[in-house]
Amino acid sequence: xxxxxxxxxxxxxxxxxxxxxxxxxxxxxxxxxxxxxxxxxxxxxxxxxxxxxxxxxxxxxxxxxxxxxxxxxxxxxxxxxxxxxxxxxxxxxxxxxxxxxxxxxxxxxxxxxxxxxxxxxxxxxxxxxxxxxxxxxxxxxxxxxxxxxxxxxxxxxxxxxxxxxxxxxxxxxxxxxxxxxxxxxxxxxxxxxxxxxxxxx
Amino acid sequence: xxxxxxxxxxxxxxxxxxxxxxxxxxxxxxxxxxxxxxxxxxxxxxxxxxxxxxxxxxxxxxxxxxxxxxxxxxxxxxxxxxxxxxxxxxxxxxxxxxxxxxxxxxxxxxxxxxxxxxxxxxxxxxxxxxxxxxxxxxxxxxxxxxxxxxxxxxxxxxxxxxxxxxxxxxxxxxxxxxxxxxxxxxxxxxxxxxxxxxxxx
DNA sequence: ATAATTACTGTAATTATATACAGTATATTG
DNA sequence: CAATATACTGTATATAATTACAGTAATTAT
Numbered sequence: 001x002x003x004x005x006x007x008x009x010x011x012x013x014x015x016x017x018x019x020x021x022x023x024x025x026x027x028x029x030x031x032x033x034x035x036x037x038x039x040x041x042x043x044x045x046x047x048x049x050x051x052x053x054x055x056x057x058x059x060x061x062x063x064x065x066x067x068x069x070x071x072x073x074x075x076x077x078x079x080x081x082x083x084x085x086x087x088x089x090x091x092x093x094x095x096x097x098x099x100x101x102x103x104x105x106x107x108x109x110x111x112x113x114x115x116x117x118x119x120x121x122x123x124x125x126x127x128x129x130x131x132x133x134x135x136x137x138x139x140x141x142x143x144x145x146x147x148x149x150x151x152x153x154x155x156x157x158x159x160x161x162x163x164x165x166x167x168x169x170x171x172x173x174x175x176x177x178x179x180x181x182x183x184x185x186x187x188x189x190x191x192x193x194x195x196x197x198x199x200x201x
Numbered sequence: 202x203x204x205x206x207x208x209x210x211x212x213x214x215x216x217x218x219x220x221x222x223x224x225x226x227x228x229x230x231x232x233x234x235x236x237x238x239x240x241x242x243x244x245x246x247x248x249x250x251x252x253x254x255x256x257x258x259x260x261x262x263x264x265x266x267x268x269x270x271x272x273x274x275x276x277x278x279x280x281x282x283x284x285x286x287x288x289x290x291x292x293x294x295x296x297x298x299x300x301x302x303x304x305x306x307x308x309x310x311x312x313x314x315x316x317x318x319x320x321x322x323x324x325x326x327x328x329x330x331x332x333x334x335x336x337x338x339x340x341x342x343x344x345x346x347x348x349x350x351x352x353x354x355x356x357x358x359x360x361x362x363x364x365x366x367x368x369x370x371x372x373x374x375x376x377x378x379x380x381x382x383x384x385x386x387x388x389x390x391x392x393x394x395x396x397x398x399x400x401x402x
Numbered sequence: 403a404t405a406a407t408t409a410c411t412g413t414a415a416t417t418a419t420a421t422a423c424a425g426t427a428t429a430t431t432g
Numbered sequence: 433c434a435a436t437a438t439a440c441t442g443t444a445t446a447t448a449a450t451t452a453c454a455g456t457a458a459t460t461a462t
Contacts, residue, residue, distance in 0.1 A: 008408090228419060
């Protein structure tokens, strides 16, 4: 997707604002009026350019037929089983996507991860729950994190983290702490858990 | 807001679907085509009726000028502490509201209730969690329900329900079953729990 | 250097769309 | 029992809107 020029971006923002405000896209004349063009054709040509760059779709013949294309950012992926090898967010791991909604849970959730196993039941994280994971949230000792140990993805509490010793604790008395030397074993902390969804009780 | 007729509701749903699908409202002709009307005027008159009842606004002169009057139904209330006496959904109990989003959790959630206490930790319901409550979902033995006993609101598992004996079980070994005779004590089952949200881990 | 892109004006035709007016028929409400 | 609401057909028209064609001028890419 090529970059828009300053003017094109201005027009795209105008379209978004119009939709947000009135619920319907603007006409060419609306755009021309808003930006002071004396010809609706100026708007038409800008729209063509914006369409060519992939940001909108123009429905030919339809009035106000401007469809925004940029909604993939509004969808948060739900990750089911993580295939060994590839990155967590690889296409094949995405079970479904759910629309991001502003106030519902934190805006920092980058993806949801479906919980497998019972290793975190003591802090109320159950099998099949969806954990909201942030890749950027600051993670400190005590955080619940998504870790990847030798290509296996797991959710645990981070207890200790130093150059040659990382301790991950399952929150279930049945299981023992996992102690790893990151210089020997492959370890990556993928993100930290900041929210939880349970779709059925 | 008056009730819509079956046909009017059908048309309103069509409008919503059209917007969801294409991002723009339908024209009168679109509606007529979809429903098999032979005259666009049939659609026009329905729109007038729906506007009169307050569900939409028609922007006169504008093509596709159908604006949905967002009903407050799109906001789901979050109930904090429930004041004694009044109904759960009373104004003073509403801590905040969150927008309903289509695919995220079930559409049947009527309100969220903030959990107090640790009586349900064994099934992963913790203090401060938000429980999605449905007033209409069918509740059977084994369901987690929101109950009101002598004006106190509580979340428990429904174990038995007959004319003169209702058993509610806290999911925490520390606590004993609550056995109530609804003919002696005041008891109301307000809804059943169908989802869970945890805003911080 | 030349072509393509950006950013417009200006005019005009065609089509898309809203909407008025005139009816028909049935159901519901005061 | 009359008035109003519901649920349409059918025709017509003004206007809203897309979109083609013909230009001008500056900037940017090849």
